Amino acid sequence: MAVCIAVIAKENYPLYIRSIPTENELKFHYTVHTSLDVVDEKISAMGKALVDQRELYLGLLYPTEDYKVYGYMTNSKVKFVMVVDSSNTALRDNEIRSMFRKLHNSYTDVMCNPFYNPGDCIHSRAFDNMVTSMMMQVC
Amino acid sequence: MEQGPAGAAGLRLLLSDAEQQRYSELFALCCPEGGSPAPAAGGSKVGDLFRASQLPADTLCQITELCGAKRVGYFGPAQFYVALKLIAAAQSGLPVRIESIKSELPLPRFMAVKNDVEMRYGNAAEIHGVKFQIPPATLEKNSFRKPDEGDKQQETKSPPMSPMCSPPASPSNYQRIHLSYGYGKPRSGLEQPHGVPYEARHATHQQEGPAIGNYGSKSALVHSSLSQALAAEKEPHDSSNYPDDPWRITEEQQEYYINQFKSLQPDLHSFISGSVAKNFFTKSKLPIPELSHIWELSDVDCDGALTLPEFCAAFHLIVARKNGYPLPDVLPETLLPDYLAPASLKPKCDCALLDSYPESLPVSQQTRDFNRTELETVHEDPTSSEPLILFDVATSVVEPTSVVEVLDNSALTQDAISDDNQALNISTAAKTIPKDFKPCQYWSVKTVAQELNTLKARPRSRSYSSTSIEDAVKRGEEPPTPPPRPQKSHSRASSLDLNKIFQQSTQAVKSVWLPPPPALPPRPLVSQQGPHHATNTEPAAPAKSSYVEFRLQEQTKQVSEIELHPQMNRVPSQTEESSPTKKEILLTQPPSKPIRRKFRPENQMLESQELTPSLSVTSSLPAVKPHLPVQKPSSKQKKAIQTAIRKNKEANAVLARLNSELQQQLKEVHKERIALESQLEQFRPVTVL
Numbered sequence: 001m002a003v004c005i006a007v008i009a010k011e012n013y014p015l016y017i018r019s020i021p022t023e024n025e026l027k028f029h030y031t032v033h034t035s036l037d038v039v040d041e042k043i044s045a046m047g048k049a050l051v052d053q054r055e056l057y058l059g060l061l062y063p064t065e066d067y068k069v070y071g072y073m074t075n076s077k078v079k080f081v082m083v084v085d086s087s088n089t090a091l092r093d094n095e096i097r098s099m100f101r102k103l104h105n106s107y108t109d110v111m112c113n114p115f116y117n118p119g120d121c122i123h124s125r126a127f128d129n130m131v132t133s134m135m136m137q138v139c
Numbered sequence: 140m141e142q143g144p145a146g147a148a149g150l151r152l153l154l155s156d157a158e159q160q161r162y163s164e165l166f167a168l169c170c171p172e173g174g175s176p177a178p179a180a181g182g183s184k185v186g187d188l189f190r191a192s193q194l195p196a197d198t199l200c201q202i203t204e205l206c207g208a209k210r211v212g213y214f215g216p217a218q219f220y221v222a223l224k225l226i227a228a229a230q231s232g233l234p235v236r237i238e239s240i241k242s243e244l245p246l247p248r249f250m251a252v253k254n255d256v257e258m259r260y261g262n263a264a265e266i267h268g269v270k271f272q273i274p275p276a277t278l279e280k281n282s283f284r285k286p287d288e289g290d291k292q293q294e295t296k297s298p299p300m301s302p303m304c305s306p307p308a309s310p311s312n313y314q315r316i317h318l319s320y321g322y323g324k325p326r327s328g329l330e331q332p333h334g335v336p337y338e339a340r341h342a343t344h345q346q347e348g349p350a351i352g353n354y355g356s357k358s359a360l361v362h363s364s365l366s367q368a369l370a371a372e373k374e375p376h377d378s379s380n381y382p383d384d385p386w387r388i389t390e391e392q393q394e395y396y397i398n399q400f401k402s403l404q405p406d407l408h409s410f411i412s413g414s415v416a417k418n419f420f421t422k423s424k425l426p427i428p429e430l431s432h433i434w435e436l437s438d439v440d441c442d443g444a445l446t447l448p449e450f451c452a453a454f455h456l457i458v459a460r461k462n463g464y465p466l467p468d469v470l471p472e473t474l475l476p477d478y479l480a481p482a483s484l485k486p487k488c489d490c491a492l493l494d495s496y497p498e499s500l501p502v503s504q505q506t507r508d509f510n511r512t513e514l515e516t517v518h519e520d521p522t523s524s525e526p527l528i529l530f531d532v533a534t535s536v537v538e539p540t541s542v543v544e545v546l547d548n549s550a551l552t553q554d555a556i557s558d559d560n561q562a563l564n565i566s567t568a569a570k571t572i573p574k575d576f577k578p579c580q581y582w583s584v585k586t587v588a589q590e591l592n593t594l595k596a597r598p599r600s601r602s603y604s605s606t607s608i609e610d611a612v613k614r615g616e617e618p619p620t621p622p623p624r625p626q627k628s629h630s631r632a633s634s635l636d637l638n639k640i641f642q643q644s645t646q647a648v649k650s651v652w653l654p655p656p657p658a659l660p661p662r663p664l665v666s667q668q669g670p671h672h673a674t675n676t677e678p679a680a681p682a683k684s685s686y687v688e689f690r691l692q693e694q695t696k697q698v699s700e701i702e703l704h705p706q707m708n709r710v711p712s713q714t715e716e717s718s719p720t721k722k723e724i725l726l727t728q729p730p731s732k733p734i735r736r737k738f739r740p741e742n743q744m745l746e747s748q749e750l751t752p753s754l755s756v757t758s759s760l761p762a763v764k765p766h767l768p769v770q771k772p773s774s775k776q777k778k779a780i781q782t783a784i785r786k787n788k789e790a791n792a793v794l795a796r797l798n799s800e801l802q803q804q805l806k807e808v809h810k811e812r813i814a815l816e817s818q819l820e821q822f823r824p825v826t827v828l
Contacts, residue, residue: 020200112443114413115431123428125468126435132196136186136203 001091002099002135003067004028004083007107009119010076012036016122019083020135032081035061035069039079042071056104057097072100080104099134106130161246162220169219185219191249192226202226205237223247385464386471388455396451410444416453423457429466433457436470448476 004019006028019028038061046054058071065086072080080103084091110116110124169184189199206221227247228234388396397407403419404411411419420430437453438445445453452474460466472478 021204022197022200109435109441112413112438112441113431113434114417114443115427115434123431124435125432128196132190133186136189136196136199 001088002082002084004032004081005103005131005134006032006081007103007122008032008036008079008081010078015078015120016127016131018128018131018135028083031064031067031069031083035071035081036079038062038069039071039073039081043073057100059093070096070100072104074104074107078107080107102130102134158224158246162223165223165249166216166219185222188249189222189226192230192247194226194229198229199226202229384473385459386455386467387473388451392455392458393451396454397447399454400447400450407447410442410446411450413443413445416445416450420453420457423461425457425460429460430457432466433460436467437474439470439476446476448478452476 001020003021004017006017007015009015014029014032017029017032019025039058042058042061043054054073056072056074058073061069061071061081063069063086067083067086070082070084072082074080080100082096082099082103084096106124106127107122110122110127111118113124116122116124165188169188189202192199194202202222202225205225206218211218224247227245228236230247231245399419400407400411403415416434417430420433421427423430425433433453433456436456437449439449452470455474456466
């Protein structure tokens with residue numbers, strides 16, 4: 001179960017960030033922010049040759065005692081960062097991948113909306129619903 | 140009263156009989172069949188159930204926290220019951236706290252129905268006098284319905300019923316309405332158990348609800364009196380005829396939307412691209428987030444383009460929103476493309492007139508023809524001015540005189556081609572809706588069906604966006620082709636012709652001046668013949684002499700003669716000779732022009748001179764023959780030419796001044812540049828070393 005899901009734009013500012021336990025929101029914001037460094041590390045580590053074949057799913061960015069942070073970067077350098085609770089051991093890697101895929105699909109749908117200007121914050125209700133479902137699915 | 144199991148939070152939960160029954164039903168529903176530990180409810184089903192309560196997500200999160208499910212990691216019966224009670228509290232408008240569930244509360248409501256249904260049919264909390272939390276969006280629709288509901292529910296409470304019984308009745312109201320709306324399709328498991336206790340009511344309404352028969356009849360519960368009340372207020376459930384449903388598009392509206400679609404994209408089977416649609420819908424002056432939401436709702440396959448049914452749905456949503464109806468969270472079933480597709484494409488055959496036009500016809504012509512047909516049907520409507528004004532205002536319902544009239548208004552306004560007027564069409568269409576919609580509507584939503592649709596749509600969209608070549612090609616071809624919208628100037632047939640006529644007339648005006656240039660070559664002839672003809676008839680002679688003198692004097696231009704009276708005689712002509720000197724100065728600057736102009740005024744002079752003398756005189760002068768045909772220009776034209784010449788001269792002067800100034804500036808800039816380059820060269824040798 002994801003406790004925090006964030007969509008970060010190419011310029012590393014958040015397009016959408018939402019976390020479940022609303023009291024610790026700031027902590028998750030900070031976590032997501034620091035995870036961006038790890039994302040950049042991973043991307044640069046891949047090397048220039050692999051840029052085209054780069055897999056979108058970046059895997060576990062870093063674990064802490066309470067939670068794990070997973071990353072995903074699209075071809076347009078939009079990053080999805082997901083923070084999941086460590087106590088939830090049932091979540092496996094491919095489940096995380098499927099969650100990211102769903103996120104990516106929903107993000108694409110948001111982009112298809114002509115009233116959405118790339119770079120704006122995401123206010124789509126459909127996107128919100130999808131994120132809610134991801135956060136609550138193992139509630 | 141029973142005491143529910145104490146939750147992890149250590150609270151004591153007091154549940155009424157009805158609550159206990161309901162909660163256990165729901166709990167049983169959410170328990171997975173077999174499999175995981177019996178007392179725990181499956182997470183996903185619980186999630187679905189909670190979402191069906193229509194509470195905002197963060198409220199649900201709070202509830203799950205409070206009930207302790209998070210802490211223990213699963214939903215046991217205690218947690219589940221606490222959660223249900225909290226949901227009921229939240230739906231009643233109480234804050235999500237443990238304390239709030241200690242009191243008596245109505246049953247939580249879970250439905251896949253839109254908020255409007257539950258609002259429209261009253262709310263249990265209403266009976267309890269608790270101001271329940273109405274989503275602000277549905278407040279408007281509430282207003283007319285609530286008094287009815289309140290009254291009826293008050294009536295129904297009069298028979299001896301415990302307060303706790305009536306709350307279940309009101310949730311059952313919308314459950315029933317929802318279930319009996321006409322959809323016999325299997326519903327989600329969530330709703331079935333709700334339907335079961337209320338079949339009695341269904342049985343009593345068999346004559347009205349076609350699809351209610353799906354549910355078997357059971358013995359009536361205490362709610363029979365309520366059911367009678369419901370019968371009174373129940374709307375006809377004929378699934379084919381819902382005149383009051385705001386989310387159902389009427390025939391007139393459908394035609395109107397189709398026409399609008401045609402104005403953007405003549406091919407009814409093709410798409411409107413996102414940017415075109417965006418510009419179009421932005422004219423409706425709705426805020427962008429709402430338009431964004433409307434797009435999300437209507438673009439079912441999420442391809443960034445609108446097919447005809449999608450477009451109709453979007454337009455309909457916009458119109459409804461302009462009329463004050465809140466936007467739904469999910470697209471109503473009647474607006475789904477599958478639902479609308481056959482209906483929307485059917486009128487295509489009615490519009491065979493337009494479809495017969497070849498694709499190559501410019502859109503303007505097509506719309507022109509279309510408007511012509513509309514013009515025939517338009518009748519003068521004095522009230523048409525009213526909708527024209529009211530577009531920008533999100534007004535309340537204005538009673539249209541008739542749907543047809545309003546449609547004609549829309550046709551009328553459509554003829555006024557500007558974009559604003561197109562937007563005004565929306566207002567007129569909007570006016571049709573209040574007539575059709577009455578306060579008592581209800582949703583026909585089935586989230587199951589919609590989920591199925593979205594599921595179906597989703598893989599479709601993926602294929603569209605990635606793999607389907609012909610679709611991409613088709614989309615690549617067609618969206619760019621939407622011809623430009625008819626310009627303001629000519630959507631009327633008459634105005635188009637006028638434009639042409641005007642152009643022709645201007646050309647005709649110019650053609651008057653054609654003869655003079657060809658007169659140039661004969662100039663030497665004239666000069667030679669001048670003295671020759673000077674000896675001719677008297678009236679012509681001085682004219683010719685003056686004519687000759689003008690020819691000989693390169694710079695003498697007879698502009699001044701334009702000012703003179705048309706009936707010129709020799710004396711004025713001679714005075715002309717003296718006066719042109721002042722015109723020389725002006726005319727020297729562009730030498731070529733005055734030559735032509737010289738001819739013109741000379742033409743006029745000659746013509747005016749020869750107007751009085753007989754034509755035979757003029758015919759004797761071959762040189763003047765080119766000028767002869769042009770005897771028409773009167774003094775007005777002369778004056779016009781003179782003013783035109785003056786203006787051109789002034790413009791020339793201004794431009795010449797400007798030119799000289801710019802030349803000076805250019806020189807200065809050149810100097811600066813040279814200075815800078817020299818400085819640069821000074822520095823360069825230093826670095827090179």
